[in-house]
Amino acid sequence: MRVSTLANNLHVRQQVTELQAKLSKTQSQIASGKKAEGFRDLRADSLRVLTLRNELQTMETYKKSIAIATTRLTVMQDSFSRIGELGDKAKINAVQARYENEPRLNTIKLTAETQLAELINLANSRVDGRPIFAGANLDTNPVADLDTLLNGDPLKGLKGLNELIADRRQADGVDNVGQPGGLDIATTAGPGATATLSDTSAGDDFGFTLETAAASGALSAAATGTPTDLFTVSGFDSIDEGDTVTFELGLPDGTTATLTLTATREASETGNGTFLIGPDEDATAGNFANEMRAELETLAATALRAASAQAAAAMMFDNDPPLYVGDPGGTPTIETDDPDSPTVVQWYRGDTSATGRNAVQVKADDGTYIGYGVRANEAPIRDTIKSLAIFASVEYQGDIGDEKQMYFSLIERVSQTLSVAGSGIRDLQGEIGIKEELIVSIETRHESVTALTNNQLSDLESVDMYEAAARFSEYETSLQASYSITARVQNLSLVNFL
Amino acid sequence: MTLTAALMNSLSGLRSAQTGMDVISRNVANAGTEGYTRKTAAQESVVLQGQGAGVRRLAIEREIDLRVQRELRVESAANEKLSVIDEFRQRVDAMFGRPEEEQSFASAVNRLTRSFQTLADKPESATLRRDVVDTAAALAGDLNRLSDRIQDMRLEADQGMVDGVRTINDALHNIKELNQKIGVRAQSGRSYADLADQRDHYLDKISSLMDVSYFERGSGEVVIMTGSGRPMLDVNVRELRIDGRSVITPQSLYSDDPSARGVSTISLVTEGGEVDLLANNEIRGGKLAGLIEIRDRALPELQSQLDEFAHQLATTLSVGEVTASPVTSVTSTQAGAFAGLDFDLFGSGSTDATLDLTIDGTTVQIPNFAIDNTDADSIAASIQQALDGSTAFAPGEITVSASGSDALTGALTFTDSQGRKIDGVTFTDNTAPPPNTAAPALDPSTASTTLDISSVATAGDTVSVNYAITGSSETRTVTLTAVDPPGNGEPGTFVLGQSQATTYGNIESALQSALDDVVLPAGTLTVSRTGSEITITDSDLSASTQELRGFSAATRGAADLQLTLFGDNGGDAQIAYTGRQPGETTDQRVGFAQRIAVSEALRDDPSALVRYMLDPATGELAPGGDSARPAEMVRRLSEMTLSFDSAVGMGPVETTIEGFAIEIISFQATQTAQTSDRLAYQQEITDNVARRFDSVSGVNIDDEMTELLLLERTYAASSQVLSAVQRMMDELLDAVR
Known part of the structure; x- marks a missing residue:
């Protein structure tokens, strides 16, 4: 085949250009350490590269x-x-x-x-x-901070825990003389004299509640009403020493207190839950009622007051919005606080x-x-x-x-x-x-x-550096060879020999 | 006189050698000229009256293999086409940056996801909220820039076509002139080798731009036709025409309908008028074919992929994923001219309404028209326009008139000019509820409403029905809350079943009994169910004392976490992206990647990134430290698998938003690599053919030098003969003297 001088030259030039391009690419690969200059160089691998890079960044964020x-x-x-x-x-x-x-x-x-x-x-x-x-x-x-929690916010007219406890104490009738915890005590005259303990506000949430009543010996105790609003104790006429009456009373915090009254004939033993059997049933009933009142007053001042404080705290802390006692002195009710115009500190x-x-x-x-x-x-x-x-x-x-x-x-x-x-x-x-x-x-x-x-x-x-370096020197050698061949071919012209 | 004959013979030898020298010198001088074909002038012995009379040179001819030349032109055309495509594709690939530098928009999406995640860790941080907005803006900016570049490149391709056409037309005219000169010389038997070289140069130019076929007439003139066989040059030139464009947008696409075409096209002027060569894909090779491929296929394909991406990005984040949209409709079957239709439904601005008109028992549907105006007259005009525009009716066949002043009290009257009975008119509002707002309240006279409750799945989810008491503004709500089994059938609850189907049944029965308890008489509102869709029907529409107002399901968690992060910056002011242009039938998706932008409302107040509506009824917002919305955004961006439109050239793709961005880049990278491969292969073939062609037509200097030696010898010998003859003549004269 004839070789055209121009085509030959162009061919050599093209080959040299290609080699130079490869050399330059390898050079930049070595410099950057990366195989690809664009995603096109990665071809289908670009999907994995992008996904992996994505994962890597996501992982960093997770960390x-x-x-x-x-x-x-x-x-x-x-x-x-x-x-x-x-x-x-x-x-x-x-x-x-x-x-x-x-x-x-x-x-x-x-x-x-x-x-x-x-x-x-x-x-x-x-x-x-x-x-x-x-x-x-x-x-x-x-x-809320300590002071607000306990003393309320006087500027905003909000009640704190101290006030809630005080309100509740009043509503629970802790200090009601003669009507401890909202309970009324009365007797009826014989024959068949009775002593009664009644909860005039049964069903409200305050003070003592009447739970159960039991009696031993000749005495008998009856509970009536739903909820129970009356304990009636009878049988005082045939009472004997050691006979007992036991009341179970509910407290505002959900616990109960037990009140036991025992009959005695020794005047010296009376007090602390023991009452004297009187000369007749009316007197006995009266003694019983008095002793019950004294005991209830003690219970009101101790367990009821403690339970009342506990209940007041629960109203504030265990409810959202909090509860409070409305009208503690009159007819107390439990109110739910209105968040838009609050009465109680929101703890x-x-x-x-x-x-x-x-x-x-x-x-x-x-x-x-x-x-x-x-x-x-x-x-x-x-x-x-x-x-x-x-x-x-x-x-x-x-x-x-x-x-x-x-x-x-x-x-x-x-x-x-x-x-x-x-x-x-x-x-x-x-x-x-x-x-x-x-x-x-x-x-x-x-x-x-x-x-x-x-x-x-x-x-x-x-890029694998060893491989890239090897490739580089390979291209380098090829290019050097190309140059030297080109130079020699150029000399190999008839023109030089004429 | 034989001595004189010898003199003449050697003279002819000298002359022939001179001509030969002329040819050689031209060949040597043009050894480096591209397109130059080696010239030869053969010599033959002159015979006069049966006797040899020296030597003479024939006309100068080209050394050329026309078959290989034709092959070379075909391969070069293919090569040109591929190299143009390759060049553009490389530029597309370069737009995505280097793999390790993470400059591509896929990295930008990932950055958005990450900034949402960082926000989810510390939702109260104003800095992080701003960072999300900025990152989203950067992503939108990336998409805008990519789209701008794509359209710039399309415009560049379009202008490249204009240049190409001009070059072809010039070349055709030049060839025509050369044809004439060649014709004259050929007729007189003179050499036209150099003219043919020139003509080949122009023909090469044309065939590198587009595929043409050609043949040479006996008279030496060349006839050129398009690849599809339409004559471009015979006796006369038939020019190509192109209507160049100065602006190209994503909406500008090629169409064989000139009124719909947004880009330029190349046509051929014939006697019968202009023929659009692009209509039947008649340009298949050369640079022009490459430019057309880039402008009309490769780049629009990438644009549509970006648009699909932007579309999914904007809608996935903003769509209320689980709150079903009520399908509202108003139906009446009043005979005769239909009047008294309430308008509330349309006061909300339906941009996609359907009208079903039943005339003489035949229902004609007029789909997809907007009634987003507020006064009755405008609504009537909109409906009239839709009716006139439909193929079902002649303009004016059905007329619509309005009475009343506003949408709330207005009524419509439909009249048929042919006097037929209008049996009924039904409107359906297909507009999806705009994101981030509560579903629109139902029209007071709504007959039924259907809700998909498939999202109700966890305890605490609710299903609610609103109804109004006729004649008062009071509305009441019946809400049922999901409880875990066993549940004790308390009022206001329904029990979640072992399977979703059981749950649906429970909801259906609980809803019916709850409604019967409060809506009197019992059975006025009836509940029915098909699969997960529950329909509540007002059985006594006209006489009911209560009217159905709304039906919704709220699920905890994802329900109201959607966020309108992106809007459409198409016009003067930002508009919401709904996938459809308001008031137009064009697809809002086209070119959305070029217009996508961060929602202005969000840019002004990024707190909406965190604070979503907890309770639409009270307007209560989530606390500032709630991470639910950013967390949901992360899920939607990186974990929610979506189906992407298979029409964008990648086939059906099921992946996440992040995954789709990666798919696009990888798809383009693979396409670029494939084009490069094809180009390398084509280059190899073209080079081979070119070498074959050059081996015949190219000049080899050594060849010419050898020839030169021979000529020198001949010349020297002929001169020797001349001087010998002269000496002999002299001797003869001396002898005579």
Whole structure:
């Protein structure tokens, strides 16, 4: 075949150009460490490269989310520990005071105030400016401050716990002389004399409620009405020593108190639930009624007052919106607070929607959402706050009258609530702990997937340096050879020999 | 005189050598000229009266293999086409950046997802909210820029076609002139080799631009036709025409209907008028075919992919995923001219209404017209326009008139000019409820409403029916709440079943008994069910004391988490993106990628990224720390699998929004790589043919030098003979003297 000089030249030139292009590409591959200059160079692999890069970035975001969640969870756990500790301390302090000397009782209120202040601080803890026990509502601190909680907000006319307890005490008839806890005591003359205990406001939510009545010996006790509004005791005519009447009375906090009255013939034994059998049935009934009144007054000043305080605290803390006592002096009723024009301090202002734990979520992986929204109004935290608030509100006035017994009763009730709250806090810690563990395990998986993805990506994207260098020197050699051949071919012209 | 004969012979030898030198010198001089064909001038022995009379050169001819030349032109045309396509595709690929630099819009989508996720961790942060808006704006900007570049490139291709056509027309005229000159020379038997070279140059130009066929007449003139056989040059030139464009938008597409065509087309002027060469795809090779491919197929395909992406992006985020939209309709079967139709339905601004008109028992449907005006007269005019525009009726055959002043009190009268009985008119509002707003209230005289309750699945979900007491503004609501089994059949609840079907049945029966309890007389509102669709029918439309107002289901979680993140910046002011242009029948999707922008409302107040409507009735907003909406956005962007339109050239694609962006880039990358492969292969073939062609037509200097040696020898020898003859003559004269 003839070779055209021009075609030959062009051919050589084209080959050299191609080699130079390859050389330049290899050079830039070596410089950048990457195979491709555009997605076209990756061809179908571009799908994988893009997907892997996407995954890598997503993974980074998950890790960031997890870091934020982990910080919050750690702070939460620390707060739980301290809340539990405060509850336990308050309980131990009170219970020990119960069995120790009087000065210890005097300190309970003050200690509780300090503890409550710290507790409120904990409930209002923030991480990075965000309250962690408020669910999704971040506008304010979730829990009202100590002073507002106890004393209310006089400027806005809002009642605090102190006032609620006082209102309730009045409504429950704690201090009603002659009508302790809203109960009336009366006798009817014989023959067949009776003593009656009646609840004129049966069915209301205040004071004592009549539950059951029982009697032994010749005495008999009957309960009538639904709800029970009358206990009638009869059989005083044939009464004998040791005969008893036992009343079970309901208290505002849902507990009951038992009142037992025993008959005696010894005048010296009377008092403290023992009444004297009189000369006739009317006298006996009168003695019985008097003793019952005295006992009921004592019960009102001790158990009823303690239960009333407990109930008042429950009205504030356990209800949303809170309840309050309307018209405590007249005909008291339990009112539900109107959030638009409130009467009572709103102790919890955080999120109350139905989302629960999911109010705060971390998306730790594709489709994996871990909810860890804890709120300050959850039972264990709420009960701890409530218990400390009761201690902070009800002060021990000294050993006057029934004060000590009342305070013992209060300690009993509150420490019971604190026990339940304590185990609730530990459950909460466990629950959050499980979530922490889950998040950590997901993070570990992300780490290993990230490493793997990076490897794959590097396989697809990165150039093998040895291979690239080999290729480079191969092209270099070819190009050198081309040049030298070209030069020699150029000399190989007949023109040079003519 | 033989001595004189020898003198003449050697003289002819000298002359022939000179001519040969002329040819060689031209060949050597043009050795580096592209398109130059090697010239030869053969010599033959001159015979006069049976006796040899020296030598003579024949006319100069080209060394050329016409068959290979034709083949080369075909291959070059294919090569040109591919290299144009390749060039544009490389530029498309370059728009996505380098793989490791993450500049592509797929990375931008991923960045949007990530910024939503970061926001979900800290929804109260104003900075992060702003970041989401900015990231979304960057994504929209990426799509806008890509679309602008695509349209710029299409315009460039269009203008390239204009240039190409001009070049072809010039070449045709030049060839015509050359044809004439060649014809003259050929008739007189003179050489036209150099003219033919020139003509080939122009023909090459044409065939690199478009595929043509040609043949040479006996008289040396060449006849050129389009690849499809339409004459372009015979005796006269038939020019190509192109109506260049200065603006090209995504809506400008090729159509064989000149009124619908948005780009330029190439036509051939014939006696019978202009023939659109693009209509039947008559340009199949050369640069023009490549430009057409780019302008009308490759780039619009990419644009439609981006549009589909933008469409899905905007709608997926803004669509109320689980709140079913009530299908509202107003029906009446009053005989004769139909009057007294209430208008409330249309006061809300239906942009997609359907009218069913029953005349003499035959129902004619007039679909897809807008009645988004508010006064009765305008509504009547809109309906009249739809009626006149439909093929079912002649203009004016059915007339619509309005009475009353506004949409609330107005009534319509339909009259048939042919005097037929109008049995009934039904309007259906097909407009999807605008995102982020409560479903529109039903018209007071609504006969029935249907709701898909398939979304109701978890405890706490609710199903509600609103009804109004006739003659008062009071509306009442019956709400049923889902409870987990076993449930004790409390009023106001329904029990979730083991299967969805059981749940649907429970809802149906609970709803009926709840309605019977409150709506008197019992049975006025009846509940029926087909699958997951529950229909409530007002059985006593005219006399009822209560009217159906609304029917909705609310599910916790995803229900109201949709977010209108993107809008359409098409006109002077931003409009909502609904997939359809308001008041027009054109598809809003076309070119949406060029117009997509972050919702202005959201840009002004990014708090809507977090705060969604908790309760449409009270207008209560989610607290600022609620991460549900951003989390839902993350899910919709990266986890929700969607079906993408298979009409965008990739076949059916089922993937996420993020996945689709990746698919688009990868699809384009693969297409580019394939074009490059095809181009490399075609280049190889073309080079081969070119080498074959050059081996015949090209100049080899060594060849010419050898020839030169021979000529030099001949010349020297002939001169030797001349001087010998001269000497002999001299000697003869001396002898005579």
